[in-house]
Amino acid sequence: MSNAILVLNAGSSSMKFALYDADTLEPLTRGNVRGIGGETGLDVSGPDGAIFGAPRSLSHHADHQAAIAWILKRIREEPGLSLRAAGHRVVHGGPRFTAPVLVDDAILAQLAALTPLAPAHQPHNLAALRAVAQAWPGLPQVACFDTAFHRTQPRLAQLLPLPRSFADEGVLRYGFHGLSYQHIAETLPDLIGRRCEGRVIVAHLGHGASLCAMRERRSVATTMGFTALDGLMMGTRSGAIDPGLVLYLIQERGMAPAAVAELLNKQSGLLGVSGLSDDVRVLTESGDACAEEALELFAYRAVREAGSLMAALGGLDVLVFTAGIGEHAPGVRAAIASALAWAGIDFDGERNRHNAQRISRDGSAVDVLVIPANEELPIARAVQNLL
Known part of the structure; x- marks a missing residue:
């Protein structure tokens, strides 16, 4: 029995997914449902790519919901695989969420309130959280924020030249792609x-x-x-x-x-x-x-x-x-x-x-x-x- 961490990364036109060994963080499978909303394709890599690679039952014109449902169904059907937790990329964390957080109903509602700040991404991120909660009730889920990496910026880099009341209400320069930048920051010392x-x-x-x-x-x-x-x-x-x-x-x-x-x-x-x-x-x-x-x-x-x-x-x-x-x-x-x-x-x-x-x-x-x-x-x- 393999204990695994599922990672879902919903983009505007893709759904990246990965399974990692829960203890060693060795990758079991990484994949990408690409071209969502158009000609949908599937790329899978890793030693256990067959978990997602066959049968190819994913629709050629799948939307985000269909892609999530397909991924979760394939995991459920895989013998000897036990999910320990799920992690999600959430594009916008607003001024409050500056580090990864365990998600509950209250957190989910606060993240949904940030949807107008990232309308092309936040709904898909939250849909993945809800879909996993429905498929595995009680499974711990963690939200990781694209905006969090940039909270180390000096205040001047975050301010917009608007009346001060806007900044007090959280209208700031947040920055995105933070998880990608975090990976580069963690990789560079070895290179x-x-x-x-x-x-x-x-x-x-x-x-x-x-x-x-x-x-x-x-x-x-x-x-x-x-x-x-x-x-x-x-x-x-x-x-x-x-x-x-x-x-x-x-x-x-x-x-x-x-x-x-x-x-x-x-x-x-x-x-x-x-x-x-x-x-x-x-x-x-x-x-x-x-x-x-x-x-x-x-x-x-x-x-x-x-x-x-x-x-x-x-x-x-x-x-x-x-x-x-x-x-x-x-x-x-x-x-x-x-x-x-x-x-x-x-x-x-x-x-x-x-x-x-x-x-x-x-x-x-x-x-x-x-x-x-x-x-x-x-x-x-x-x-x-x-x-």
Whole structure:
């Protein structure tokens, strides 16, 4: 009988899942239901991948609820597997939740109240919590927050230039992708030793994208703010835009707030600029001029934001690429790293083309690394610690 910790990580278009040995935290299975809401696919890895790999009964057009139900059903059907607890990525913890927490009905209600701050993610995160509670009544569940990692930032980095009463009510720059950044912070010492305590920028580039500046492996500044719509250009999200443009769309173009939200969250970014796709692989291979411009704008925005984070850090010692685009799009990495040569990056195009872990040349003043994202392991570790 294997005692296991289940980790569920619900994204806006994916449902990542993992099983870890409850005692050793050795991975049993990791997987991803991708393309939710469209052409759903399944990727599974790990020694016990067969738990999820067969039979392939997942619908090709599954939504989040169907994906969660399918995952839980497959676990229930697996002989010799006993769940000890479940851990969940919850995107927004607000001002109160700054560390992992055991979830009860009262906590769940407080997290639901934060849904307007992360409408594309929070409902899916909470649906996973409710689904596990229904399938395994009494099973301990732990919520781990994407916003928590950034609570080490100085107050000035968290403040918005609004009347003080807004900050008193919790209207602050929160930052996101914290679990991804936590994993990088925990991984770096084994890769570069004491250099990891210096000035580090991590580029989490996926369907959602952000940068985080770290000093002593703690968040100093980040590109996302009050919501996950701020900062970098993303797959379908605009990132930072002039707030006056939002007023213009409502007041002059007559757009309803809901339509503006749809525009900025689901019709912009790589998809909007290219008019073709939000998938970097599709854009890279298309040969389309608009697709090329979209990729150039994506890199340009990342370079500009990296410059602002260098100002907050006082320089740069290490640049890390992670997440789907960061790990698998050498063209995007090359565009960003080459544009930052002035900061001391001696970029190695050959290493980059082969997706090496280190893509800077030996002796570069700035180390440039590619590290696979793993938001699930910090969650499993938090569950184990709380239990």
